[in-house]
Amino acid sequence: MALLHFLASNRKGLQVEVGVVHVDHMLRGEESAKEGKFVEAFCKGVGIPFYGGSVPVPAILKQTGGNIQTVCREGRYAFFDEVMRKYRYEFLATGHHAEDQLETVLMQVTKGSNPLGMPIKRRFTIGTLIRPFLCVDKAEIYQYAKELEVSFREDPSNQSDDYMRNRFRHYIVPYMVRENESVLKNIVPLTDELQEDEALLQQLAREQVELHVEFTQDGFPSMNVKTFQGMPTALQRRAIPLLLDYLYHKEYNALFYKSDLIRQLLEHLDSQEGNVSLDLPYGFLFIREYDKFTLRSKHAVQERQLPLLKGEKVYWDDYLWLYWEKITDVNSDLLLSAKEVTFFDLPEESFPLSARPRKEGDRILLQGMTQAKRLSRLFIDEKVSRTSRDQLPVVVTKQEEVCAVPSVRYGKKFTKQQTADSKYIFVVGNN
Incomplete structure (x- = not known):
């Protein structure tokens, strides 16, 4: 006031x-x-x-x-x-x-x-x-x-x-x-000075990362261990989150970028003896082999297609599950743990639905659009990290038409609010 x-x-x-x-x-x-x-x-x-x-x-x-x-x-x-x-x-x-x-x-x-x-x-x-x-x-x-x-x-x-x-x-x-x-x-001038110092150190760390980071053929960040060790310790501490950003795009910053994780990675980067593999959250790995270290996905994109059976909770991976059912028959208990809930209607010939990884040339018809949009373009517009694109499920019809990319966008036949045309409910949740 x-x-x-x-x-x-x-x-x-x-x-x-x-x-x-x-x-x-x-x-x-x-x-x-x-x-x-x-x-x-x-x-x-x-x-x-x-x-x-x-x-x-x-x-x-x-x-x-x-x-x-x-x-x-x-x-x-x-x-x-x-x-x-x-x-x-x-x-x-x-x-x-x-x-x-x-x-x-x-x-x-x-x-x-x-x-x-x-x-x-x-x-x-x-x-x-x-x-x-x-x-x-x-x-x-x-x-x-x-x-x-x-x-x-x-x-x-x-x-x-x-x-x-x-x-x-x-x-x-x-x-x-x-x-x-x-x-x-x-406390006010003290924090002002600390923030100015931090901004400078962040800038120097970013310059070092951009100068020395390399990328694998499938787009994962990699760096020479000796080059990393040659950076001042203050920049090393700040370089780790910048490298993790290539994986997570700050999507999980509050959860992962803690001092204990940074210390753990710095310990492994303090040596070149032997090879090290360390699990990172949400299916990623830190790998140090010989004179290089890489941050990458734990699992390569697999050619798989999971049937999405009506009324059954289907686990896409260790972290995500999918479910759809007639609105009149929905399991209300699942709604309590839902991450996303949408409503849809599709013709009978579209079933059964299934989930698979993205494929080259995939397109999706969105609300308000007359032409389908390439998923590659959609991921760029929605700022989906490169590695996340290969882990997301793509929901397709029997005819292989993309109708939804859970956690990103849903097709023209899906709505956030139930309408008179809504016949089915689609639910996404975290394990």
Whole structure:
């Protein structure tokens, strides 16, 4: 509210148009709904557009599970993105302050991450996310609200010790402030300098990787071990994630790119004695043979075609399963663990369906298109990593017509919402 008041009061001087996006996570019933009305009323009073939305977090958690804070964050930022795109806003301003920055650094240290804190600005979808109050401590914000009579609401979950950030906020940060009153002011320039240093090291590591990386005939990254060992250790640590990006395209960054994985790979790259093969997540391998190491798929693309029988759960690999059935006969238990659910109708002569790896020349007819699109072009447009393309199932009809590529796109006969023409349901899940 202090940030909103500040921007609303200074929009003419700053020469900016201000809008407000508010998300109700639906965790506190009527209380959180009233908070949305409170913000909307303020916006109406100062003549600022208000964009309200909600994310059914309890329902999402019940259906798919997961971390409540992650679900909340992903839901609200998805709505932020939607509003920015629809109304062409260039900046997303959030109210993070210096105490938030100190808490973030402490959490990163605790989790074994690089303690860089939050950047004061970063790219966000079509624009830029900015944190104008990052150099201001919370006491100053409260003082601002008091002096200018800015009304606000406090989320009661901020008092709960169930969350790591709150535990740092309640117990660790106050102790640090008592030890040194300047700690909140000091953390901001400190993280700025660390982020600048990190940006330079990342650039140097990227230059080294691009200079020395080679690719196998099937497109997997490889590098000479001695060349890698000749890089400074600080660049080696940063080169590992860059090489993994060739496999995962940052799709699983939060899950895999941890310090323990990087240390493990660095240990194997510290020597050239013997050969080493190490399993990586989702069917990939690290292989060191003689003077080279390669990151590649564990299994070559196999010529296989799995029949997709109606009403049967079919496992494509160790991580993905497929299922389809008449809507009236669907196994509702499978929907609870579904990753994707779509609805479709196909003529009887299209059955049986089957799943196979992609083939050269495969095309798919998408919604709104009059001509089928090459899968090779589709994968490029959808930014599917090269190695993932060979692992994805391609769903085809009896006539070998591609009707779906689960996890990427579905054909013209498939819809996300059930329609009057929908006869069947198609479900994809993770093991």
